[in-house]
Amino acid sequence: MVDASCDHAAWPAGALPVGARGRDSVGWWGMLCLIATESCLFAYLLFSYFYIAIQRGPGWSPEPHPPMTLAGPNTLILLSSSVAAWWGEDGARRGRRGRHLGGLALTIVLGAVFLVVQVFEWKAKGFGPSAGSYASLYFTITGFHMAHVIVGLALLSVVLIWSAVGYFTPRRYEPVSISIVYWHFVDAIWLAVFSTFYLSPRLMG
C-alpha cells in the first residue's frame, strides 16, 4: 500500500517536503497577500494626497519644495538596509552564520537610523499635524510608513533572536525570508512616499 502501488498521474512520484519550506510555504503566500493589501492602503493614502492637492490647487502646501537635506540621505540609508537584508538572507540560505546574523543586524541598525533621522525630519518641520490638510496628510502618511518600519524592525529583531538561538537551517528559514520580503516592501513604499512628498512638487513646479 506504499508508493509502488501509486498508479495515478496526479499522485507524487517522489518525496514531498514536509511543512513550510521556502517559497512553497503558505506563510510566504500569506505575506504576499498582506503586502498586496498594504500596498493598496498606501495607494489610497497617496490618492488622498493628490486628490486634495489638485482640488485645493497652488498654495495648498506650506512648503512648495520640501527640503531634502535629511530625507535624501535617509532614503539612501533605507535602501542600503534592503541590500543588507538581501545579504543576510543569502547567508541564511548558504548556511553562513556570520553573514546571516550580520546581515540581519545591519538591516536593523540601518532601519533604526532611518527611524531616528525621520524623527528629526518631523521636528524640523515648522508645523504640526493639525496645521492644515497638507500637514495632516504629511504626518499621517509618513507616520503610517514609520509604523511599518517599526513593525518591520520588530519582526527582524525577533527573527534575529531566533536565528541566534539556532532555529533555522539552510533549508528551513522561512521566517527570515518572510520578514525580509516585508522589509523590502517597506523600503519600496518609502520610495513612493518620498517621490510624492519630495519629488512631485518639484515636477509640478
Add this chain to the structure above:
Amino acid sequence: MGSAVSPAWPMSYLTTFGPRADPVTGLTWGLIVLSLAVILIVTILVVAGAAVRRLRAASAGEALPVGGSAGGWSWIWIGLALTLIALVAALAWTIAVMAAVGSPPARPALTLEITGHQWWWEARYLGAAPGQTFVTANEIHIPVGRPILIRLTGADVIHSFWIPALAGKTDTIPGRTNLTWLQADHAGTYRGQCTEYCGLQHAHMAAFVVADPPADFEAWREGQLQLAAPATGPAASGEELFVERCGACHTVRGVAAGGVAGPDLTHLMSRATLAAGTVPNTVSGLEGWIANPQALKPGARMPPSNLSGPELGQLAAYLETLK
C-alpha cells in the same frame, strides 16, 4: 394663476414641467418600459422552464437521472446579443439626454444662489446692482418660461437640492459651488425636498419653487426688495422684542436685526409655510412655532423662546406685519 399646476403627487417626476426635466422623464419612462419587459421575459422563462421541464420528485436517496452537459451556450450568446443592443440604446439615449439638458436653451433670466442649511434653504437673488440683491428662504419664486441659473453651496453639511418636477438633484456641498439650472413652463408651485441625509431634521427640509407669470414675478421681486416698514401700534413692542430676542439669528431688513444663522424674515408673510415646509404660516402656526420649535421640529437649531403669553402675542403681531 389660471393654468397653475397642482399635481396629485407633488414630488413625482413621472410628469415634469420644464425643459431641464422633460428629456430625462422621457428616458426614465423608456427605461421603465424596457426594465418591465426584461423582468417579464425572464420571469416567464424561469417559471415556464421549471413548470414544463419539471421532474416529479423521487424519494430521497434514490438516484435521479443526470443529463449531459452539452449545449446551452446559444442561450448565453443570444441573451448577450439582446442585452448588448439594449445597453447601447440606453447609453446612446443617456448621452443624448445629457447633451439636451446640459445647458439652458437661452441666456438665464436670473441667477440664484441657494445655500443648504440644517434644515432650511437660503435663496439669494443676485441683482444687476448692489441694491438689487435680496435674500429669502424656502420659497423660491421664478418667472414662468425663463431659464434660471442656480449656484448651489452648503453652509454646514452636504444637502441636495431637488425640485422633482423641474430638475434632478444637485448636492449643495460646503466649500464648493455647484451649478444647476431649471425652467418652469407652467405657472404653479413645485415642491422639493432635501435628499442628502443631513441630520436630525432631514425629513423637514422642503423647498418650494413658485413659478409666476412674469408680471407677477416682477411685482413679487419689487416687494422683496423693500425694507420692512416701521412697526406701529401694538406691533411696535413686538419689534423691540424681535430685535432683542431674535435678531442674533434672523435678519429683518430695515430694523436692527441682522443675524444670518436663520432665515431672513423681512417678508415672512409672503411665504406659505414656516420652517421649510413644516408648519403652515398661519397665526396659530406661527405662535406655536415660536413658542416651541423643538416640539414641531425636534433638533432644529431654533431654541424654545421662553416668552410669556402676551409677549408671544406681541411678537406674532409684529411678524404679521412683515408682508
Add this chain to the structure above:
Amino acid sequence: MSAAPNSAWEDARIPRTARVTPDFPGPRLEEIWARAPGLKGWIGDVDHKEIGKRYIVTAFVFLLLGGIEAMVMRLQLAGPDRRLLSPEAYDQLFTMHGVSMIFLYAAPILSGFSNFLWPLLLGSRDMAFPRLNALSYWVYLAAGVFIYAGFVVGRGPDAGWFNYVPYASRTFNPGVNIDVYALGLILLGISTTVGSANFVVTFLRTRAPGMSIDRVPILTWGTLTASVANLLAVPAVSLAFFLLWLDRQFGLHVFDTAQGQPLLWQHLFWMFGHPWVYAIVLPAMGMVSDGLPVFCRRPLVGYTPVALSTVATMALGFGVWVHHMFATGLPDISLSFFSGASLIITIPSAVAVFAWTATIWLGRPVITTAFLFFASMIVLFVIGGVSGVMTASAPVDWQLTDTYFVVAHIHYVLIGINVFPVLGGAYYWFPKITGRMLSERLGRWNFWTMFIGFNLGFFPMHLLGLMGMPRRIYTYPSGMGWDTTNLIVSLGSGLFALGVLLFLINVAVSLRRGEAAGDNPWDAPTLEWSVASPPPPYNFAVIPTVASRHPLWEDRLRETEARSRLDEGLLLARGRETLGTSALDAEPNLILEMPADSVAPALLALGLAALFAGAVLTAWWLAGAGGAICAGALIFWFWPNRRHADLPEVADG
C-alpha cells in the same frame, strides 16, 4: 497501513497512500483532528467547519437584529406624521440597520458558508491558515459586539452606513457615536482582510490533486474573487475611517471644509463600497451556480463563461464607484464615462442569468425548497439588475438617487442576490452541516411567505421612489401620495419577517427531529457530498484525486475516460497534515503541517478589542494593555517549529 504515531519527523517523505475500507479510517485520524474537551478546546478550535458554523450563526443573529430594526422603522413609516420614534432614534436605527445587514450579516454569512464548504469542495482537510481563520471569526465577533455596544448605550452610529462628512465630523456630530463606528469598522476590516488572505491562499495551495482551476465549483470562484477584491478595496474604507477618527480625535484637517476636502470621503468610501457590493453577492451567485444545477439534474450551462463573468464583474466593479456620486456636481464627461462603465457591468450579469435559465430549460428540474430559492433568485436578480441599469444612467439617476427607488434597488440586490441564495444554500447544505434534513413541507411555507412578503414589501418602494419619497426621512407629511403605498410596504415587510421566522422554526425543529440525511441526499456531484454528514473532523480519510468538475456524476455523465478517486489516495496521518498543491494545475508539491488548536487567535482578538475600546474611550492605559496582549499573542503564535532545526543535516533529493 497507517504511520506509527510520533515517528521521527522527516524533512521530506514519500506520502503513503491508503484505501478506504470498513476498517479504515480507524480512530486514528479522529484522534489527530478532534478538538480538546472543555472551554479551552472550544475557544481554541481551529476546525474550518466549526468556524464556518460560528460565522453562520453569528451572521444570522445580526440579520435578525437588523431585521428587528427594520420592522421598528416600518412601524414608524406605516403612516404619515407618526411619532413613534424620535429623529435621533430613527437615525441610529437606519444606520445600524445598514451596518448590520451590509457589514455584519451579508459578508460574514458568505464567509461562514465558504469556511464550512471550501476545504470540503476542494478536497482538503482545512483552510491554509486554520488559526488565522479563527482569528478572523473572533475579530468579526468583537467588531460586531463593539458597534452594538455603542448602540445599546444610545451611542450607536447615526450618520448612515455611508457616514458622509462633514455631517460625521466632530463639528456636526460631537458624540462618541461616530468614533464607535469608525473604530468598529477598522476592526471589522482586520477580520475581513485576514479572512480574505486565507481564502486566496487556500484556493491557490490546497486544492486536491487534479482539481485544476477549471474544475473548482463556481462558489469558490465567487469567494476567491470577493476575497481578492477585499484585499484591494478594504484598505480604502479602513483608511477613510482612520483619517476621520484622526480628524475627530486629534483635530486633523483631511475632510474638513475649510482646509481639507469633504468629497474625498465619498471617493474613498465608494472606491471600497462598490466592489464590496459585488463581494457580498458574487459568492451567493456562486451558490446558485452550484446548487441550481443539482436540482436541474444536469451540469451548469456555460461553466467557463460564468466563472469568467464572476471575475469580470469584479474587475469592472472597481471602475464604477463614481455612480454613487452622480449628483455631486462632477463634469459631464466624467458622468458619461461612469454611466457607460456601470452599464457594461450588465454584460457579465447577463451571462449568469442566461446560463441559469438555460440550465433550467436543458435540465429536468426537481422542485425542492432549495430550487425555489435559487430559481426565484434569478427573477429577483433581474429586477435588481434592471433598476441598477436605470440608476446607472446619470440623468435618470439625478431623479432616482436618494429616493425610495434606490432603497428598492439595494434591497432587491442584497436580499434577492444574497438572502435568497443563502436560504437556498441553507436548505441545500443544512443536511451536510448537521446530518439532518430541513422539512420540505415547512420549507414551502417558508419560501412562499418570504417570496410574497418580499415582493409586497419592496416592489412598491420603486413606486414610492418614482413618487418622490426621499430616503432616510424619519417621517413624511400626508398629501404626497405616499400614505397607502407605505402601509403596503410595512405590511409586506412584516410578512417577509414572518417568513424568516418560519425558517428559524424549521431549523429549530429539524435540528432535533429532522430526517437523517445520509452522505448525499440530493444526489449531488461535488466532493463535499462524498463524505459523511456531518463530515468527520478530518474531512477526508484520504486526499481525493479529482478528474472532472463532477466527481460523483462521472459514471453517469460519461464525458471523460478518467475517473476521480475518492476512496483511495494519500493518507497523510502523521499529525495534522494535508496536501499542498501547485496554484494552477493542483499538482502535489508539499505536505502541509496543520497547526494544533490554539487560543492565540482568541487572545489576539481580545487584545485588539481592548486596544480599540481604549481608543474609543480615550482610556490609553486600556489601549496600551490591549496592544501588549496583541504583541504577546503574536509572538506565541509565530514561535517557529523547533524540530525543523533539530534535524540532522541531509542533502536534498
